Amino acid sequence: MATQLTSKDIQAAIDMKTKPVGSLGRIEKLAAQIAGFQNTLTPRLETCGLILFAGDHGIAREGVSNYPQAVTRQMVQNFLTGGAAANVFARTNNVQVRVVDTGVYGEPIEHPGLISRRLGDGTENSAQKPAMSKPQLDMALASGAQLAGDGDFDALCFGEMGIGNTSAATLILSKITDESLKSLTGRGTGLDDEGLRRKLSILERAARRTPDRLSVEDALLEYGGFEIATMAGAMIGAAKKGRMVLVDGFIATCAAYCAQRMDVSSRDAMIFTHVSNEAGHRLVCKTMYVEPLLDLGLRLGEGTGALLAWPIVKSAAAMLRDMASFSDAGVSGPA
Ligand SMILES: Cc1cc2ncn([C@H]3O[C@H](COP(=O)(O)O)[C@@H](O)[C@H]3O)c2cc1C
Numbered sequence: 001m002a003t004q005l006t007s008k009d010i011q012a013a014i015d016m017k018t019k020p021v022g023s024l025g026r027i028e029k030l031a032a033q034i035a036g037f038q039n040t041l042t043p044r045l046e047t048c049g050l051i052l053f054a055g056d057h058g059i060a061r062e063g064v065s066n067y068p069q070a071v072t073r074q075m076v077q078n079f080l081t082g083g084a085a086a087n088v089f090a091r092t093n094n095v096q097v098r099v100v101d102t103g104v105y106g107e108p109i110e111h112p113g114l115i116s117r118r119l120g121d122g123t124e125n126s127a128q129k130p131a132m133s134k135p136q137l138d139m140a141l142a143s144g145a146q147l148a149g150d151g152d153f154d155a156l157c158f159g160e161m162g163i164g165n166t167s168a169a170t171l172i173l174s175k176i177t178d179e180s181l182k183s184l185t186g187r188g189t190g191l192d193d194e195g196l197r198r199k200l201s202i203l204e205r206a207a208r209r210t211p212d213r214l215s216v217e218d219a220l221l222e223y224g225g226f227e228i229a230t231m232a233g234a235m236i237g238a239a240k241k242g243r244m245v246l247v248d249g250f251i252a253t254c255a256a257y258c259a260q261r262m263d264v265s266s267r268d269a270m271i272f273t274h275v276s277n278e279a280g281h282r283l284v285c286k287t288m289y290v291e292p293l294l295d296l297g298l299r300l301g302e303g304t305g306a307l308l309a310w311p312i313v314k315s316a317a318a319m320l321r322d323m324a325s326f327s328d329a330g331v332s333g334p335a
């Protein structure tokens, strides 16, 4: 096994590049993370895929979202025909998109481009009972890991679609972090003040069903999201395969936090690409000691923030790999 590069080795290589020391700011930190993860001073980050995990939520029937549950299915169709924001940003940045049905309500969608990993016909209503069973959770984690290992990618973006999934992510995070349910609850797709109050009271009812603190596995099982659980498994699988993990907004960050808690080494692979406008996201990033790259006021999900950050992330790797050093270029170092 090759010896692990130290952060000092990596910083020395970055400081030898033809630029004033530190002048590429956070790009240098990003390059150092990628070099450490790949354990090379010539990191390769060229190919990127987006996996879009779609699933429905029983709790959506309680009225926690500003949009009807049918939108999950309709947006899956939109992803498959290439019309969603995620498709547009992926095309713009040369990222290949895969769409996974983890349990969208209704008859399975027949489409050659859709990957089926259905765990059920949507989750149960977590305001009343556990969202999923242990076998469903185990299957979600395993199929996620398998999907993340497929194909030939240096990096993966992770996106989600599921009406009601800000509620699932909020409930999970309230049970596995020190943050309160109230501080984590946000407007999702755009609830007004009255809608937000209603959402909070539904989530409080759902939260009362279980102890204040849960293990990550129990939180996923109780509050679900087939797409959130599958994504968490995929993040662990991607990290194990040596693929960088580009984490998107609030829901993807919930999956990333679960993944880290289940497998701490997956953290090294994770790049937090943006902070979303969903109320709890900034808070959770603080809890995780991460400083996301971009702050664009997005609140969409689908992997859109990760896709927008991809050119920055790959530029950071290219900087370390391709930039001339002072000695290569015959440029004088600091006086
Ligand atoms: C047309 C449309 C496209 C979307 N793409 C992502 N989301 C985002 O909004 C949903 C979460 O918000 P909530 O918890 O309030 O339902 C998720 O599906 C998420 O991916 C969308 C939502 C809509 C309406």
Ligand SMILES: O=C(O)c1cccnc1
Pocket (backbone or CB within 6 Å): 166, 188, 189, 248, 249, 250, 251, 252, 276, 277, 278, 281, 298, 299, 300, 301, 302
């Ligand atoms: O940050 C996110 O991922 C997000 C926020 C609102 C709605 N959907 C997703």
